[in-house]
Each structure stands twice: as structure tokens, then as C-alpha cells.
Amino acid sequence: MTTARGRLPLKLYVGDVMELKKPHACGANAWEIVRLGMDIRVKCRGCGRITMLPRVRVERRLRRFLERPQAPPETGRDTP
Numbered sequence: 001m002t003t004a005r006g007r008l009p010l011k012l013y014v015g016d017v018m019e020l021k022k023p024h025a026c027g028a029n030a031w032e033i034v035r036l037g038m039d040i041r042v043k044c045r046g047c048g049r050i051t052m053l054p055r056v057r058v059e060r061r062l063r064r065f066l067e068r069p070q071a072p073p074e075t076g077r078d079t080p
Contacts, residue, residue: 010059012036017045017067020058024049030066 016033023029028046035041039052 009055010062012040012055012058013069015067015069016065018058018065019063020061021063022061 014033017030019029024044026047028044030045031042032045034043040055040058041052043050
């Protein structure tokens with residue numbers, strides 16, 4: 001599966017803490033991923049505000065990951 005720009009979607013996990021290009025209105029720049037899907041629910045680490053952003057917008061605005069939880073192992077359907 002590829003995005004409109006022909007790239008694979010970024011691997012994101014619940015619990016990732018990321019820095020976006022622009023800070024939140026409260027001044028904090030760290031966001032924690034709370035829910036994944038077509039839209040991504042993120043929580044501001046400064047004030048606790050929760051908002052939903054389209055996946056494309058998150059991928060475009062992502063500067064770097066501040067914290068990453070242990071990624072779940074990749075399992076295919078053909079492995080037990």
C-alpha cells in the first residue's frame with residue numbers, strides 16, 4: 001500500500017512521542033500518539049489537549065521521534 005506521493009506509510013505505534021514542526025498554542029512541542037487509523041489521535045504533552053489529525057498531515061509535519069515504545073513484532077499470517 002502506498003500513499004498518494006508513492007511512498008509507503010510511516011510506521012507509527014500507540015505511545016510514540018513525536019516532535020512536530022510547529023509548537024502547540026501552549027508552547028509544548030511534544031505529542032503522544034493515543035490512537036491510530038486513517039486519522040491519528042494525538043495528545044499534547046504540555047497541556048493534555050487531545051486532537052485528531054489526518055495521517056498525511058502528521059507524516060508531513062513530523063520532525064523527529066522523542067520516545068518510541070518497543071515495536072510489536074511483525075508477524076505474517078503464514079507463521080504460527
